[in-house]
Amino acid sequence: MKSVRSGVLACLVVLGVVAACGKDSAPRPVEPPDASVPEACDGGGVVACAGACVNTGVDPAHCGACDNACASEEVCEEGACVAVCRIDGQQVASGTVNPANACEVCLPATSTARWSARRSIPLLVGGGDLTAQGWTVVSEGPSTLSYGADHVRLATSTITGERSSGRLLITREDAFDGTRPFRLEVTLQVETVNRHNTLDSGAAILGGITPPFGTAVERSKMVYLDSAAIGWADETQSAAFPVVDGAYHVYEFAVDAAKVATVSVDGVAKLTRNNFTSNGTLAIGDQTEDPGVDGAMRIKSVDLLCPPGP
Numbered sequence: 001m002k003s004v005r006s007g008v009l010a011c012l013v014v015l016g017v018v019a020a021c022g023k024d025s026a027p028r029p030v031e032p033p034d035a036s037v038p039e040a041c042d043g044g045g046v047v048a049c050a051g052a053c054v055n056t057g058v059d060p061a062h063c064g065a066c067d068n069a070c071a072s073e074e075v076c077e078e079g080a081c082v083a084v085c086r087i088d089g090q091q092v093a094s095g096t097v098n099p100a101n102a103c104e105v106c107l108p109a110t111s112t113a114r115w116s117a118r119r120s121i122p123l124l125v126g127g128g129d130l131t132a133q134g135w136t137v138v139s140e141g142p143s144t145l146s147y148g149a150d151h152v153r154l155a156t157s158t159i160t161g162e163r164s165s166g167r168l169l170i171t172r173e174d175a176f177d178g179t180r181p182f183r184l185e186v187t188l189q190v191e192t193v194n195r196h197n198t199l200d201s202g203a204a205i206l207g208g209i210t211p212p213f214g215t216a217v218e219r220s221k222m223v224y225l226d227s228a229a230i231g232w233a234d235e236t237q238s239a240a241f242p243v244v245d246g247a248y249h250v251y252e253f254a255v256d257a258a259k260v261a262t263v264s265v266d267g268v269a270k271l272t273r274n275n276f277t278s279n280g281t282l283a284i285g286d287q288t289e290d291p292g293v294d295g296a297m298r299i300k301s302v303d304l305l306c307p308p309g310p
Helices: 216-220
Strands: 002-006 009-014 017-023 046-049 052-055 074-077 080-087 090-093 120-125 136-140 143-147 152-156 167-172 182-193 204-206 223-225 229-232 238-240 249-255 261-265 268-273 282-286 295-305
Touching: 136 143, 143 167, 152 167, 152 282, 182 282, 229 268, 238 268, 282 295
Parallel strands: none
Antiparallel strands: 002 009, 009 017, 046 052, 074 080, 080 090, 120 295, 136 167, 143 152, 152 295, 167 282, 182 249, 182 295, 204 223, 204 282, 223 229, 229 238, 249 261, 261 268
């Protein structure tokens, strides 16, 4: 014997035959599911917040947690609020360089509404692959190029009895506009170097070069680095300085609007030269294959300094 409930009637069924029926109450409503736990919330950063599924990894209203909202100048990335710039109606990620001016960058800590001035443009970051940074390697053995955590190392040597030695230059075309004033900073350490020859050096900085090895005129304007002095490779000027002292030094190469070149070391002017011209290609390393004129250096960084703001 069983009973059947059919909306408004309740019937008693005995051996498959309806024995009696009577009035019943109204149909019972179907209970809705618990809205606080949506079935679609399946983990992986997607959680239930106020009855809705939210990806706390990217939702700025619930970033990292349901009760954490990012500020208006922030976006949510991987569950953390990250500041951005909003320039000319566009969202710009922090660290983005202005495509119209490489000396401007988005720095939310400085301004979220406009581009911020940049001190310098990195041309070489030590430890990173040179070719990926726009550099070309010019080499003749015996020479070795290697990388450290924060530098690139260049080294050359001479085989006893040979009439030539290793040559190793790294060059970057269009490093700067040679028709306009420019300032470069090269942070490097000379580990060892032999005394230079006229127009040749085992450790050098060239503010203009025609690849692969440069012309005689370009080499005359090359800066040589000896163990205890720096100078122009045509012997027109030199200055005493403890180049090989186990430390990194900042070598600044600057040319002004009057085409006067100044070479400074750690902020102190050492060399000057009039009528300096350049094709905008920069080179650093061992420029010569003269036997016994070799060197080893570590380059930590090369930066093109931006002009000062207004």
